[in-house]
Amino acid sequence: MKWREFIIKSRLKPWDIVIITGLILVSFVPLIIFGLQQTAEATVTKQAVLRVDGEEIKTFDLYEGQKTYTYTYKDEDGDYNILEISDGKIRIKEANCGDQICVRQGWAQKNGETRVCLPHKLVIEIQTSDGSDEGSLIY
Template structure:
């Protein structure tokens, strides 16, 4: 065991530390991007097969708004906006994953009903303003 410890050089330790720090870099960038997103002009977009079906404006006004999605195949979902959050409350699919998902209210959060190909996504009206865009790949 001791001969392996003697094989480790200062440069090896430096490389390992840089790799560990670098592995947390994407987490930091995505957290920063979420924090900088404009949380005031939010909307929840309901899409079925990629087509926009309904848009909820997420404002904390204490009101409840309901949208009932149904198609010719008999798929049915009930999407409810309560204040600044949206949830799928009922679905006639077999797995009920979308109902158990709970409410969404932050930019980028999604709720998906795979059997019905229904997506509810929270988006911001205003794009992220970054004067010097960071290219992570290069």
């Protein structure tokens, strides 16, 4: 059966095919828009801010492909936390606190995530450098 015969027998008019094709193409517009939005978000740099007892101690830049390195925070009482920074994420690798909850929390990499060591009053918070939320909705 030829295409023309199919259209005639199915009671479809030529403009019906154009309209259906147009609607199918328009249905891909959100996919394109959100794909472009995520590409733009990938250019936003992230930072991890280290605070102890509310005072900002150090800021670490986080980015994909980052080499692994460690940073040791030690206070005057002898308490220490070893932070590991690798491939755009950060974690508390080792601490001399009793409960070790901070070590078991794992990696932080998304905007707004925190890692906390309560006995040492240490907080690590992930922030985007431009102040935007990585996973925020557009209204």
